Amino acid sequence: MARLSPFKGKHHQSEEMALQITSMADIFVIILVFLLKSYATGATVSPAAGMTLPQAQAGDQSVEAVKVEVTRDAVQVDGLPVVKLKDFAFEATDVQQNGVSTALSKALELQRKRQVQIAQANSSVKVDARILVMSDQKTPYSTLKSVLASAATNGYTDFKLAVVRGD
């Protein structure tokens, strides 16, 4: 390193500076190991923006299934909004007498047909009755019933209700 100092000294001491970064490397290794350990692989479930899931003690198994999200303004199927809600309520014209939402049922029927087509083409794939329901904690039971009824009429009868794991 060239001598940078403008100060004049009597002795020609070396002014090379070695930054001690060993401890920093140690910290980085620990952080990296922690992050790698807690890093989720495979199917990850994350709630939509503005959604607060209820808290409960539950298993942490992850599933590959059709995902239905119920927020204050809409119902989404696999991330795509299919029904508009008004303060968690379906529009009266959308709900049939048996509680099934026409628009949601149509979207789930499409998903079901897709599953059946894949199962027909590939014998190792089976039609799955599982459905992942992510609903805001303030959702009234009437809306939840409509969602579950719409899913059940299309063959989705094994419900997996997503919650935030608590104590």
Add this chain to the structure above:
Amino acid sequence: MSAGTLPGLGGKGQQSQDFELNITSIIDTFTVLITFMLASASFLSIGLLDAGITAGGESASAAQPPSVNVEISLAKDQGIIVKLTGKVTQTLTVPAKDGKWDFDGLSHNLAGVKSRFTDVTSATLVAENTIEYKEIIRAMEMTRKTLPYVLLGGF
């Protein structure tokens, strides 16, 4: 980082064998990795509760029905009603405690039912339309401690 003089390597010259390991590039790599992982990590721990419904399904179940059917109803006044039908017809009421749901009382009542009818493993949960989802989940959680299979009803 430095290391002392290595033994056994005799040399004629008195050259210093101290060396410095250059870990700057490793630090750079770690920084990039940590930044990426922090940005993509989810610190919310999501769990899944199994539930079924009392209606729907493609085929009828061949399972033997239990000696009593247990139906749990959540009312608007935060009272809980446990109805037993089958061998015994009985209604147990769990009133609100300090204006809140008494889920401990529910759990106590269900434990009593389970001790009388050991073959009972499931319960049907029904709620009024305005009851919020978080209360349904709380009730499910408490019921599952005694009866592991919870079906949602009221369709």
